[in-house]
Every structure is written in structure tokens, then in C-alpha cells.
Amino acid sequence: MRSVLTNWIYWEQMKITDFQQYLQKNQKREVIFDFDETISTLLINWAEWDRAVGQVLHRYDPAFVPLGIIEAVQQNIFMQRFGKKFRDDLLHTTCKYEKELVSGHRVNSVALILIKKARSVANLHIWTSNHLETIYPILQELHLDSAFKRMIARGDVTFIKPHPEGFYLLFDENNPKSAYLLIGDSKKDAEAAKSAGVDFMNISSFCEDIG
């Protein structure tokens, strides 16, 4: 194994071919995948999305000046402050803008191999902050719509990652948390795994076999 620097964090690298063995050896029977930039990358003008979401936040708190990226933690804080009405507004806006702005996707071939390998030894799930309406047609296109036992999307939760709410919607109490593994691409995913109390792997820590 060698380490690689991604998002300013060092990750241990794992060969894709070692993944199935890793799952079995560590009794990982429930593998949760993030969607965007993990299974596939949504091709979307995020700046426009941020602008639209920022306007929703500004409507509820005029003191909030939307500049640049609207962080997930910020959205969760507003959720806590303004409750259901804000949630409905934010859901409506994010769904509308994902629908209008996603122009395609770029599949991650590493994820496809991991899914194929994990399928025979574990239950697979998705935990995403995107809308099911956005990701489901892509999963269908990839013939993966029946690969996942549970899919937790933005509309299923009040608080998005890194809040652990979504994890508990797919958590089966008959399983120990040590049976779960979250695979994602971002610091948010790593923090979500930590707050849920489960192991995390960054998708970029997997490497193709060389030689």
C-alpha cells in the first residue's frame, strides 16, 4: 500500500482487486456509496445552483449574504433555524435546479468495478444529497437501479451530510456499525461517516492494478 494526497488528506491506497477480500476479511456486509463524484460526476453549473440556493437562504435571513459555495453545514443550520417551510422551499429549489442544470454525467469506472465486486458479498446502499429524480435515471442508464437495497436522497432527510440522519434511515440495528463502510469523495462524506460512527474510504484511494 502507498499513500496518496487527496483533498489535503493522505489516504491509504487499495487495489481494486483487493476490495472484495477486504470486505470479507473485515465483515463489511453493508456498503454505502455517495453518488456525485463517487459513482458518477454530475455535469452541472454549480455556480448557478449556489446562486439559486443562496437566494433562498437570503430570503429567510436577509443578514445572510450569499457569496460563492453554499456549504451543506450552512443549509443544515438554516434547516434548524427555520424548519419545515424552509425545508420545503429548499427542496423545491434544489430539485428544480438539478433538473434544469444537470446536462449529463461522467461515470467513474472505478466505482462500477467496486459495485460489481461488492454486490456478491454485501448489501449496497446509496446516501446522497442529490435528489432521487436526478440520480435514478442515471442508475437506470448504468443498469444499476436494482443494485442498491436502500437509496437515501435529499428528499428523505431534513439534514444532509455531514449530519448522520441519512445513515440512520438505512441502518439496520441487527447489524453492528462495524459491518458498514461508507465510500465517498469528499470531506463531507468522511465527516458523515465519522458522525455516524462507521468506517470511511475515499473513492480516490482505489487504484487499478499495475502489473
Ligand SMILES: [Mg+2]
Ligand atoms: Mg460526492
